[in-house]
Amino acid sequence: MSPRDDLGVSDMAPIPVVGRGAPGKPLLEIEGLHIAFGARDRWFEAVRGVDLRIHAGEVVGVVGESGSGKSLTALAIMRLLPRGARISSGRMRFAGTDLLALDERGMNRLRGSAMGMIFQDPLTALNPALPVGHQIADSIRTHQGLGRAAALARAEALLDLVGIARPRERLRAFPHELSGGMRQRVMTALAVANDPRLLIADEPTTALDVTVQAQVMAMLDRIRRELGIAVLFISHNLELVAEVCDRVAVMYAGRVVEGAVVEALFEAPRHPYTRQLLRCIPRLNDETGPMPTIPGLPPRLGAIPGGCPFAPRCDAAFARCTAEAPDIWRRGDHMARCWEALR
Amino acid sequence: MSPLDDRSGERHGGLDRPHQGAAPLLELRDIRKEYALRQGLLARLTGRAERVAAVDDVSLAIQPGEVFGLVGESGCGKSTLSQIAVGLLAPSSGQVLYRGADIAALRGEARQAYRRGVQMVFQDTHSSLNPRKRIRRALAEALAASGQPRAAIPAKLLALMDQVGLDAVMLDRLPHELSGGQRQRVGIARALAMDPALLVADEPVSSLDVSLQGQIVNLLRELNARLGLTIVLVSHDLAVVARICQRIAVMQAGQIVEEGPPARVLFAPEHPYTRTLIAAVPRGLAGRRSTREVAPAEA
Numbered sequence: 001m002s003p004r005d006d007l008g009v010s011d012m013a014p015i016p017v018v019g020r021g022a023p024g025k026p027l028l029e030i031e032g033l034h035i036a037f038g039a040r041d042r043w044f045e046a047v048r049g050v051d052l053r054i055h056a057g058e059v060v061g062v063v064g065e066s067g068s069g070k071s072l073t074a075l076a077i078m079r080l081l082p083r084g085a086r087i088s089s090g091r092m093r094f095a096g097t098d099l100l101a102l103d104e105r106g107m108n109r110l111r112g113s114a115m116g117m118i119f120q121d122p123l124t125a126l127n128p129a130l131p132v133g134h135q136i137a138d139s140i141r142t143h144q145g146l147g148r149a150a151a152l153a154r155a156e157a158l159l160d161l162v163g164i165a166r167p168r169e170r171l172r173a174f175p176h177e178l179s180g181g182m183r184q185r186v187m188t189a190l191a192v193a194n195d196p197r198l199l200i201a202d203e204p205t206t207a208l209d210v211t212v213q214a215q216v217m218a219m220l221d222r223i224r225r226e227l228g229i230a231v232l233f234i235s236h237n238l239e240l241v242a243e244v245c246d247r248v249a250v251m252y253a254g255r256v257v258e259g260a261v262v263e264a265l266f267e268a269p270r271h272p273y274t275r276q277l278l279r280c281i282p283r284l285n286d287e288t289g290p291m292p293t294i295p296g297l298p299p300r301l302g303a304i305p306g307g308c309p310f311a312p313r314c315d316a317a318f319a320r321c322t323a324e325a326p327d328i329w330r331r332g333d334h335m336a337r338c339w340e341a342l343r
Numbered sequence: 344m345s346p347l348d349d350r351s352g353e354r355h356g357g358l359d360r361p362h363q364g365a366a367p368l369l370e371l372r373d374i375r376k377e378y379a380l381r382q383g384l385l386a387r388l389t390g391r392a393e394r395v396a397a398v399d400d401v402s403l404a405i406q407p408g409e410v411f412g413l414v415g416e417s418g419c420g421k422s423t424l425s426q427i428a429v430g431l432l433a434p435s436s437g438q439v440l441y442r443g444a445d446i447a448a449l450r451g452e453a454r455q456a457y458r459r460g461v462q463m464v465f466q467d468t469h470s471s472l473n474p475r476k477r478i479r480r481a482l483a484e485a486l487a488a489s490g491q492p493r494a495a496i497p498a499k500l501l502a503l504m505d506q507v508g509l510d511a512v513m514l515d516r517l518p519h520e521l522s523g524g525q526r527q528r529v530g531i532a533r534a535l536a537m538d539p540a541l542l543v544a545d546e547p548v549s550s551l552d553v554s555l556q557g558q559i560v561n562l563l564r565e566l567n568a569r570l571g572l573t574i575v576l577v578s579h580d581l582a583v584v585a586r587i588c589q590r591i592a593v594m595q596a597g598q599i600v601e602e603g604p605p606a607r608v609l610f611a612p613e614h615p616y617t618r619t620l621i622a623a624v625p626r627g628l629a630g631r632r633s634t635r636e637v638a639p640a641e642a
Contacts, residue, residue, distance in 0.1 A: 065552035209416035209579065214623040236552065239625035266628050280553050282582035284609055284624055290564060291557030291586060297522050298552075 026053040033090035044302035048254035059231045061245035068251040074202045113143040116191030120203040122183035126175040132186045133171025143194040158189040163219045181212035202234040253309035260334040270336035272316040316340045367404035374401045374437035397423045399597035412588030413577045420597040425543045429463045462534035466546035468526035472518040479514040485536035507532045524555040545577045
């Protein structure tokens with residue numbers, strides 16, 4: 001999704017934008033986001049200070065393994081955190097609006113209009129009892145005040161946009177009558193129904209087969225180009241992220257440990273976690289022998305070690321790594337939270 | 344370096360070894376599994392309901408000592424086929440032969456020997472372990488079922504845990520207290536408790552994070568090398584299967600469309616579906632801008 005000349009990376013100073021409008025402020029700016037789980041006086045921090053910026057029209061990937069806090073970060077932007085989780089501190093600005101200062105009505109106006117979201121499992125995100133055309137039309141009527149017929153016509157155009165054949169007939173289909181790939185297309189139609197500026201895609205293809213994944217990713221890529229929307233793409237799949245994103249943030253134990261433009265991150269990763277993770281990806285080549293692994297396990301919520309949380313599993317750790325939380329290494333728009341990078 | 348690290352010439356052992364002479368450990372002959380499509384009760388009773396074949400005339404021979412990979416996407420019939428291989432499902436037609444004998448005809452001791460000899464590891468470690476049983480009990484019950492005398496069980500438990508790379512303190516944990524990777528190791532230990540000759544692993548790593556997948560895959564390789572355990576690895580992940588299997592079969596719509604050593608299947612695929620499957624695997628930076636849509640989605 002190049003040209004990638006308008007990139008400002010999380011934790012980094014934005015680079016002047018060329019060719020895509022004024023440089024100016026990012027569309028979405030997250031600073032020092034903390035999210036905690038718990039009740040009463042026992043709280044565990046699952047997201048521990050995330051900074052992230054997304055400019056209009058760019059695709060930013062957030063990768064990490066389960067428990068890294070990537071999905072919580074996405075849900076926090078939409079203020080859809082699960083019960084028991086709360087934003088304990090931080091700032092989030094979207095198109096000039098302070099998201100944390102909005103009341104529920106204000107958030108409802110944003111959700112499904114200026115910000116759209118698609119989830120891993122469209123079957124639970126769609127209403128099983130309503131035809132998909134109605135669900136899309138309802139959203140259009142709510143946010144745009146269109147009449148029934150006009151909203152349905154727009155819903156049909158949206159189904160066509162997301163690449164569904166015979167869209168008029170499909171308006172009447174129920175979610176269970178559609179395949180997984182088709183449902184994800186319907187979810188996308190719903191998410192972009194009211195001309196969002198930002199689409200948050202949380203593991204949108206994880207439940208799909210690779211061949212269907214390839215189709216859905218191609219569709220998402222085409223749509224975001226046609227509509228000019230920014231995308232926050234949450235995934236555990238580094239290879240997929242490398243294919244579609246302009247910038248990438250790698251999360252571990254609730255923090256962004258490395259952020260860079262996609263080529264820099266994949267060709268010259270500075271954080272050992274990123275390097276070790278890249279080695280672990282099974283690739284279609286003629287390599288044999290044992291698969292590379294990262295020893296040990298990610299830390300548990302509430303038991304995140306002091307110093308660098310990756311140090312116990314790191315192949316480059318030295319004494320300082322377990323003693324002190326790492327400072328941030330920076331070169332241009334590339335950052336890594338790592339003592340080894342700073343050496 | 345473990346002896347495993349030296350794999351020169353080991354990978355394609357499945358081909359180089361003269362299988363023609365050796366009797367297969369497990370053989371599937373013209374296996375077919377049909378289901379009636381959900382229609383009216385009357386149509387089903389009268390046998391006029393439309394039928395769909397989940398597995399459509401599949402024949403396979405698993406040789407002793409090999410790691411065989413079965414690849415395909417959801418709905419291709421790979422899980423149905425593996426359940427038939429372990430005897431959890433009966434085929435609509437066709438035969439399953441274990442050490443040359445038709446399992447449908449096995450009785451008594453011979454049937455027990457097949458039941459123990461062919462074990463399964465499941466994808467979902469949450470639902471395949473009883474949440475209320477500590478690991479010690481889950482494994483002890485498996486050992487008792489395998490006919491171990493009670494007195495031998497405590498020592499066997501420790502040996503099993505060691506074999507799958509788990510610390511003995513985990514014996515006193517409940518499944519939810521373990522990570523996904525650790526639970527999968529318990530699943531493998533429980534299968535090993537039966538002292539099996541063949542392990543059928545259905546998507547054993549697909550619910551694990553990428554940094555942990557390798558640990559389980561390597562454990563399977565090690566069990567194959569150390570114990571001579573024959574393994575059928577069922578997966579949607581072509582890259583994982585190609586890496587550790589000596590032979591792979593690609594399944595589509597109930598049929599095996601291509602079979603061969605991984606190097607041949609990956610680099611000189613003959614079937615169009617295999618080529619589609621390979622092309623769909625994300626390729627990182629190399630795959631940028633290669634994603635192009637072709638036609639509107641029909642299904």
